Amino acid sequence: MTSIDDLKSRVNKIEQGGQEKYHEKNKEKGKLFVRKRLALLFDNGIDIEDAFFANCIDDSLPSDGVVTGIGEINGQKVCVMANDSTVKAGSWGKRTVEKILRIQETADKLELPMIYLVDSAGARITDQIEMFPGRRGAGRIFHNQIKLSGRVPQICLLFGPSAAGGAYIPAFCDIVVMVDGNASMYLGSPRMAEKVIGEKVTLEEMGGARMHTAVSGVGDVLVKTEEEAIQYAKRYLRYFPANFRSRPSLADGREVKPFEKSISEIIPENQNAAFNMYDLIDRIIDEDSFCEIKKKFAAELITGLALIDGRSIGIIANQPRVKGGVLFTDSADKAAKFIQLCDAFNIPLLFLTDVPGFMIGTKVEREGIIRHGAKMLSSMSEATVPKISVIVRKAYGAGLYAMAGPAFDPDCVLAFPNAQIAVMGPEAAINAVHANKIAALPEEERAAYIKEKQDEYRREIDIYRLASEMVVDAIINPDDLRKELITRFAIYEDRNIIFTERKHGVYPV
Amino acid sequence: MADVRASMAGNVWKINVKPGDVVDEGQDVVILESMKMEIPIVAEDNGTVKEVKVAEGDFVNEGDIIAVIE
Structure with a gap:
């Protein structure tokens, strides 16, 4: 055999991944082989792949269970790490960790988005001294992620388990897409939970995709298949620049979807x-351009990316x-x-306000609603991207503040004619x-008195009065909202401000 | 069989169904009044109302069962 033939045969062998039986097992669960996933993800396959030969002296560990490299998505270069669950269940050895660290460091140097295709059982306990505690151990992966956060977009596609320490990879990503039935995240497995704390629970209940995308909020997007997860990632990246230095590119603007009823006709x-x-x-965004994040989690507030005349x-x-x-x-x-996500990558913010306030009562006070609300206010206040606040109906109490109220430096506050702003x-x-x-009045007089006082109060907080006081910058016809937003976002585009000078705030968490 | 539960604490303002009614996923079963707002509580599945566990005017806590659908 010539040395070239020898190289070819080694490459061929490594490209096949782990043993056939593990490929079969994955197929039964609807899981694709790692190289197939990458073929679907990239426009034209992987451009460069390093440490392909990692651990090649051990036949049982092709590429040491992870593929790392660079390819293109929507014409933009991105860095990728992808676990191979046919190799020791995608577990991490010393070289697996080193490969992940190196591709992260490449993403940092080149300022390219970093995508994590996760399907891993966690650490190889047999290799723990080499891969767990040291300077180049697994902890460094998270250190690197934290450093990358806000510099480049970080996306996690979760195809299988993300166990114990490994569960922090999704936690530090901007967004986590989970495949229903296969994806899971947990610090301790159900078996460990039973042994250590005596709890009997299934994996799905404790750390499944549905739970995390609806209850814990650790997951962001629930999808049915791996193909759907990959499509979501490609779509999501269209709204983003490659890194914090640039702005999202303008897409071709599309008309709004036609509806029978106009905005003014649908608002009660x-x-x-x-x-x-x-x-x-x-009724205000380009047709089919809404890319929602955390749809099932805390549905009383909607968050998502959209295009408005092609602008992200x-x-x-x-x-x-x-x-x-x-x-x-x-x-x-x-x-x-x-808000942090959008602000980090120069995506302007639109607040659509119709809020009775923050929840009150014992339950939420015990949960620390004041400190959670403070987080929202901090992020919103610190965001230096263009911010437009639209008072759709009501903005009561701290709800006004949290939704980029006038005191928080929005570029403008627009109100619909029926808007109410009040404590x-x-x-x-x-x-x-x-x-x-009211209590002192005879019963039969109360209703009339209350109504009189309420009407008086309504006049007091009339939106024209607030416009007269210049609390709102404009009162607009709801049916003109899209046009108004297109004009204003284009004008505010060059907003260039630095929030303040300091190392960093002390955040309410 | 699926329980319809209160999404937040409040008073039962209006009951839209009675036992035996057929409901579709997403249909308003009960409307609560909380934080001065009308809060529709919807069926999460298609089915038939087996039982309504609250009366108009009742206070319910988050997570309380309002109706049972099968």
Whole structure:
């Protein structure tokens, strides 16, 4: 055999991954081979792959169970690490970890997005001294991720387990896409939970894709198949620049989807009636351009990327249809991370406000709603990208502040003609201020008195009065909102501000 | 069989179904009143209402069962 033939035969062998039986097992679960995943992800296959021969002296560990390299998505170079679960269940040895570290460091040097295709059982316990505790041990992966955060987009596609320490890879990514039925994240497996704390629970209940995308919020997007996960990642990246230094590129603008009813026809006059905020979003963005994040988690607040005349924007919108659009601990956290994501990559923000305030009561106070709400306010306040705040119906209490109210340096606050801005709504305010008086009145006089006071209160907080005081910058016809936003986002594009000078804030977490 | 649960604490303002009614996924089963807002509570699956566990005016806590659908 010539040396060239020898090389070819070695390459061929390594490219096959682990033993056939593991390929079969994966196939049964609807899981694709790592190289097939990469072929679907990249426009034209992997351009460069380093440490392909990692651990090649051991026949049983081709590429040491991970593929790392660079390829193109939508014409943009990106760095990738992808576990091979046919090789010792995708577990990490010393060289696996070193390969991951090197591709992260490449992403850092070249300022390219970093994508993690995760399908790994975690550390190889047999190799722990070499791969766990040291300077170039697995901890360094997370250190690198934290350093990369906000410099380049980091995406995690979770195809299988992400166990114990490994579960921190998704945690430090901007976004985690989970494949229903196969993806999971957990610090201790169900077996360990039973042994150590006596809990009997299934993997799906404790760390499955549905749980994490709806309850814990550690996952962001639930998909049915691996192909769908890969398509989502490709679509998501279109809204982003390669790194924090640049802006998202302008796409070709599309018309808004046609609807029978206009915006002014769909918004209920009654502030307290439920209303579906998606109906408004669909009427202002380019058709089919909404890329939602955390759809199932804290649904009382909607977060997602969209195009408006081809411009990438981030939308934060209260959803009155769910929990009245009231802000809770989870919705505040959801907003905080989404705002940080958009601000890091120069994506302007649109706040669509219809909020009765933050939730009150014992339950949320015990959960620390004040500190969670403070997180949302911090992120929103610090964001230096263009910010437009639209008061759709009501903006009560700290809800006004959290949704980029006038004091938080938005480029403008626009209001619809029926908008109400106040410390609290008329019903609550009159009860609070006139409680004693109401109680003292004879029963039959109360309703009339309350109504009179509420009407008085409504006049007090009339939106034209607030416009007169220049609290809002403009009152607009709801049907002109899209046009207004297109013009304003184009004008605010060059907003160039530095929030303040310091090392970093002390964040309320 | 699926429980319809209160998404947040509040008062039962309006009950839209009675036992025996056929409901579709996403249909409003009950409307709560909380934080001065109307809060629709929807069926998460298609089915028939087996039982309504609350009356108009009742206070419910987050997670309380409002109705049972099968």
